[in-house]
Amino acid sequence: MAENRIVKLLVIGGSAGSLEVLLQLLPRLRSDLPIPVLIVVHRKSSESVLPQLLADRTPLPVKEAEDKEPMHPGTIYVAPADYHTLVESDGTLSLDCSEKVNWSRPSIDVTFETAADVYGTGVTGLLLSGANHDGVDGLRRIQANGGIIWAQDPATAQIAYMPQGALDELKLDAVLTPDAMAEAVNAL
Secondary structure (H helix, E strand, C coil), rough: CCCCCCCCEEEEEEEECCCHHHHHHHHCCCCCCCEEEEEEECCCCCCCCCHHHHCCCCCCEECCCCCCCCCCCCCCEEECCCEEEEEEECHHHHHCCCCCCCCCCHHHHHHHHHHHHHHHHHHHEEECCCCCCHHHHHHHHHHHHCEEEEECCCCHHCCCCCHHHHHHHHCCCCCEEEHHHHHHHHHH
């Protein structure tokens, strides 16, 4: 699956039902993870405790993404509420408050697409549970640029619409249960 590829970034997107999966995944990631992880979860601005909630579950540093911030291996970045989080050509993050995409800001598609454009074959995208179509076009861009695309097994998703959309429209590199995700990420 990741043969002959040097993965430089893991991007994870989710919406309704994805928090439970993240809370299972993060504690099982290896403590010397050699890549940064960028997480985009649809959330209201009042849900500002998400980075701390995730940080309480993993020894890896977790922080809310900041504008013009460089990403570092072994760090988990969480897209802030009400901002699109973009990956810039120099590998830094930028925040954008332009119009919503798929009724969402942050948009998974925006993050996945900019990551694909910057990292090409070096990006892996994982789409989790959710109730809209956000993330499928982003996975498509990652795949078109030679990256790896995964989705949560829809049978294990609290809301299967998002991962099922990816499964219906794309040839995924893997369809993963929450139990299998950590092993797949740790093997990157």
